[in-house]
Amino acid sequence: MxxxxxxxxxxxxxxxxxxxxxxxxxxxxxxxxxxxxxxxxxxxxxxxxxxxxxxxxxxPPDPTCPVEPFRARLYSPFDLYGGLETAGYPSTVDARAYAWSREARTQHDAWATLLRAVHDDAVQDALVEALHGLDVVGVMGGHALERGSSDYADAARLGHALADAGRVVLTGGGPGAMEAANLGALAPTADAVETALGRLSAVPSFRPSVEAWAELALQVRDDLGAGDGPARSYGIPTWFYGHEPPNVFCDGIAKYFSNALREDVLLAQSAGGLVVLPGAAGTVQEIFQACTPLYYAPEGEPLPPLVLVGLEHWTETVPVWPALRALGAGRPLGEVLHLVETPEEAAALLLG
Missing domain, CATH: 1.20.970 (Transferase, Pyrimidine Nucleoside Phosphorylase; Chain A, domain 3)
Structure with a gap:
């Protein structure tokens, strides 16, 4: 300057x-x-x-808006959770931004709408800059997955395997499977993953207490020595689902007000492939949103793999797989669709 x-x-x-x-x-x-x-x-x-x-x-900035709409960088967990230990979750930027977005006076106020749109554009610009030139693999999955479960541990080990092989892990930035993948990517060693999993199991969920859930995670993050090397994972959460707090294990957080934009960016940036762990309605929506550009991709254009994890889940519990196979029949899409049983198989497939 x-x-x-x-x-x-x-x-x-x-x-x-x-x-x-x-x-x-x-x-x-x-x-x-x-x-x-x-x-x-x-x-x-x-x-x-x-x-x-x-x-x-x-x-100028708007003093009534709890976020900086024209911010030039991604959020850190400390930006969003500042004041958590002294004044509780409602005092944090994360909670105040959600409350602001839900206020009756901001719902249809043109200025508030403009601020949200400008904020999301600025965050997107910062994210694209951060991910430029990196080999990014997206990991999706349900927010309800609890710490201490075997599926949570598997997701963490998947994140670590991808990051350890030089991939950058990109998730929806929330709790559950998303938190697990970011945790695994952040951990410097496989042993560190296992130690962190054991500690986090003491507070399985963000319900009923976001404070306890986030405070423990921040302690674990600190002990992992985060920030000592190149970025290994990012999260893209949204205030549209404000009841789902962001996880703290990302190197950078691009939090959006618009869920539609957030999902589009997550999928577009996962050029190295997309792994989908078991989930429900939100995850199903993301699967088909990811599938659409692959379905209509021009002939000869290289397509990233779309890997679903969980045979029974995706064929019987939530039978998405038959529909995907039908859509992919006779098209390049069909060649990049994969259904595997375990996260280990997904990692092996993506890492060659």
């Missing part, structure tokens, strides 16, 4: 998003700012008046 303003280059067409401009006030006061747009961030009043007077456009 300082090099840009010092160069004397006109700032027309530039967008300064979510930045603290106070350290750059002197440089900006001398720059040609006609056509500059400042989105959110921190702009001292005197600087703001000066910029506007010289032709810049400033869109």
């Amino acid at each position: 300082r090099r840009l303003t010092a160069s004397g280059t006109p700032l027309a067409g530039w967008r300064l998003q979510g930045l603290d401009l106070e350290p750059h006030a002197a440089h900006l006061s001398r720059a040609d700012v006609r056509g500059l747009v400042v989105l959110g961030g921190r702009v001292p009043d005197e600087l703001a008046r000066d910029l506007v007077a010289r032709g810049a456009v400033i869109i």
Whole structure:
């Protein structure tokens, strides 16, 4: 920023998003700012008046909105859960953002709608930048899967196997199977996975207490030494399902207000393949949403594998598999559909 303003280059067409401009006030006061747009961030009043007077456009943050709509980076678990231990979950950004989105006055308010849309666009931009050039594998599954169960442990081991082989794990960012996959990816060793699984089983679910569920997870995350190396997993949760808190084991969190956009981004970014663990209605919706672009893909276009885990679940409990096979018959889609029994088989299939 300082090099840009010092160069004397006109700032027309530039967008300064979510930045603290106070350290750059002197440089900006001398720059040609006609056509500059400042989105959110921190702009001292005197600087703001000066910029506007010289032709810049400033869109300030809304103090009633609990999130920064023009944020320039992904969330961390600490961004969303700050204040949890001292003031409880309702005080956190995560809980306050959900409550704000559900208020009667924001449901049909054009300004609130715009803020939500801008926020989601900014988060999406940050996520695409974070994932650029990485080999991303999506992992989907039900939110109700409890810590301490064998299926939860299997999902964690799947996440670890993928991350250990150099893949970046991308999940819906919520509890259950999603949390397990992010946990496994975060853990540096297989032994660390097993230790974490044992500790987390003390609080099986986020019901009835999000505080107990999240506080224990934050302690486990800290002991895993998260952040000491390259990012191994990301989560994409949504405030549309605000009753499902985000898990803390992601290296970065792209939380959206729009569930439709969130699901589309998750699927689009899983270019290295998609593993679907047992789930219910939400997971079924995601399966067919993933299937649609594969069904209509042009001839010769390489398609990522779509791997369903759980023979009985997907053929009898929730019989999605017969419909998928029918759709894939005689099409390239059929060649990338797989049904396996265990997460280990899914990992072996994706990792070759």
